[in-house]
Amino acid sequence: MSVGLAQAMGLQFTQDWKLAVRSRSDWANPMIFFVLVITLLPLGIGPEVKQLAAIAPGMIWIVALLATLLSLDAMFRSDWDDGSLEQMLISPHPLPMLVLSKIAVHWLVTGLPLTLLSPLLGLMLSLPEAGYLPLIVSLFIGSACLSFIGAIGAALTVALRQGGLLISLIIMPFYVPVLIFGASAAMRAVQGFEYHGLLVMLGGFLALAVAGAPFAVAAALRISSEG
């Protein structure tokens, strides 16, 4: 069956999206984790409003990063296990384009819901009013960066019987700047400083990641499937 590239990408996206929606754990786990940690915080460190507010932007960003990190292993795992990845590798269509669709779905079911949940969690941690907009915008852009960068780690470790958090060691150097810029944006806004420059930096990261990551992921998948 010969189909065009656009149709092939559409098919891939449709399948990934259906699978993600039906696989409860794909979209529910990061959110459960996100809410869980933020709920545990007052229980563990005490409910003083001032203390919680001071750490709120940073904690929300850290937890969003961890939630993404924990969801990465699943990105290519089931395709690897059930042979779909082999079918992608022998497809006539360019692998980076098929990969792009998978990354997009990953962000739609992890990064985007986390972004939308973040104001609620800000409320739970008594985040001051000035922090909400920069928090949401920085998470919106930043979580997409995390999905793109994380996909490279997921592709490199998919062949290992025990990937687990090994991914995190590989990609953490690239996650740290995203975290620092993202968390600082909300923190600076709360303190009344200028923060737009930080968001622009994040946007620059994202542009780089979108342009480069699909190719790096495709190469990593080829390497993983040898041997």
Next chain:
Amino acid sequence: MSVGLAQAMGLQFTQDWKLAVRSRSDWANPMIFFVLVITLLPLGIGPEVKQLAAIAPGMIWIVALLATLLSLDAMFRSDWDDGSLEQMLISPHPLPMLVLSKIAVHWLVTGLPLTLLSPLLGLMLSLPEAGYLPLIVSLFIGSACLSFIGAIGAALTVALRQGGLLISLIIMPFYVPVLIFGASAAMRAVQGFEYHGLLVMLGGFLALAVAGAPFAVAAALRISSEG
């Protein structure tokens, strides 16, 4: 081959221990996670010593709880997938005793290493000197509680194709008191209050868990393997 109960438990323990040691992700992932989060904290919320010190005991306890939570799904997962669980179910020996050996191994490769790592992380978060002993003792007892209670959740969800963090929703009500007593012990010690009563309470939890959990886990495994 007819063997005695003690020998059967010994065989089970030996196998689980060998598997855990060879399976890098079993023992490495919780520790990587633990260190990772504590390292990210100063990056996300800023490096002010006083602020970090105030949240240190609570954060270390929360992260230890999360690390345990994330390791639970694997407790019976591979036994389920490779058929070893069926073999345990038809063993002539009482299932709760075989389960006990699995829980013990789980604690040895997650709870115990986390406990031993905790002083290092206390140092990274500038935990005041008085907090170390209660932190270590509370984690030592508390993490064993977490393994025993968590095993019940793991057994109940092992049959689901997507267990994931569903476990956490089931067992969180039982984890919260452990967290509160454990974190408060270290917190109170830092503030110069009496904390031994809290540790005694934790010990009581543990006694209950050791006596009851293996039977609950065995029943849950039987239920999971029907259908």
Next chain:
Amino acid sequence: MLALKDLSCERDNRLLFEGLSVTFGAGDIWHIDGPNGVGKTSLLRQITGVSRYHGGELRWRGRDVAECRYEFAQSLVYIGHTPGIKKALSARENLHHYCPAADTSALEGALAELGLYGFEDVPCFRLSAGQLRRVALARLALASEPFWVLDEPFTALDVHAIAALEQRLSAHAARGGCVVLTSHQPVNLPVQRLALGDYSVVPA
């Protein structure tokens, strides 16, 4: 040895079989047959006690199985579709776990019988699907249990391994043991066939 009386099985609100009565006797080899999805594996899980909820009755040497779980479990070897082989362990370690009483030479002999000589200490994740299955089946050479239940034992085996396994099974039956197995392939043994789907017992 084991008598099934009026056994029935329901799954996902679909009745797989009902009114199944048959006696697996000493010296018998039973081949449970039927199309995909008819409940062969479910039947084996009920027989072995992996699954304990079912209609009807199971009697082990005249007693209800529920009353003599320990004796029954001590007499049973079950090698299922996923046979409980740990991929991180070697063939030798896997076999030792199930047959702790066997010494080194017995273990090696059992593995060699199925063509695994030289693979004793290779971690099982390096083995092919057929080799993995043979590690599980090597247990039979060391088993003193009389009642064997095997789910698709011939799958993924090559000709030599199939021959060795068939010989092992017929020797077991000749010694008064009992074998219950499922197989998509024809079995080169004097078997009694139980065809699920039409519930008929086909004479040997």
Next chain:
Amino acid sequence: MLALKDLSCERDNRLLFEGLSVTFGAGDIWHIDGPNGVGKTSLLRQITGVSRYHGGELRWRGRDVAECRYEFAQSLVYIGHTPGIKKALSARENLHHYCPAADTSALEGALAELGLYGFEDVPCFRLSAGQLRRVALARLALASEPFWVLDEPFTALDVHAIAALEQRLSAHAARGGCVVLTSHQPVNLPVQRLALGDYSVVPA
């Protein structure tokens, strides 16, 4: 169609095969044979391009495969040991993903041919191993690609499905297609055998 020239394969520092030269032509059905662990699956992965590092050369219709990946990939159907069936999707959805051009009645016909009538919309995790494999194989009824590579297609199939598949393969060969398959079971078709392990091509 596809010519292998002096192909070799190394895995974990062990040479699986070398100096393999053979041409899979139009109208051929090739049965790749050999004991467990000899590299049958590795060979299929090289042929299909899942694995791209190997000694020797692969020529597709006279051109090096590396120079005509797109044409080659458009002519290929590969159904591996794990055939890319998503358990959360139904048989119909799985088949549609691989054959988007086929309409409803064609999809249903392809599934019915392998005995999956009535199972079109059941999520695949409810199907047995044999039924899952049949979902993957249903693709062949809709495939216009000439070159088919099948890893153990007969495993876990019952007699009816085996017969339907054999008929499908011989019809494909008769139309000028080419089939390369591995199988532990004997194949009831006029095949050419390539025995790995002794590298010999056994005449039909």
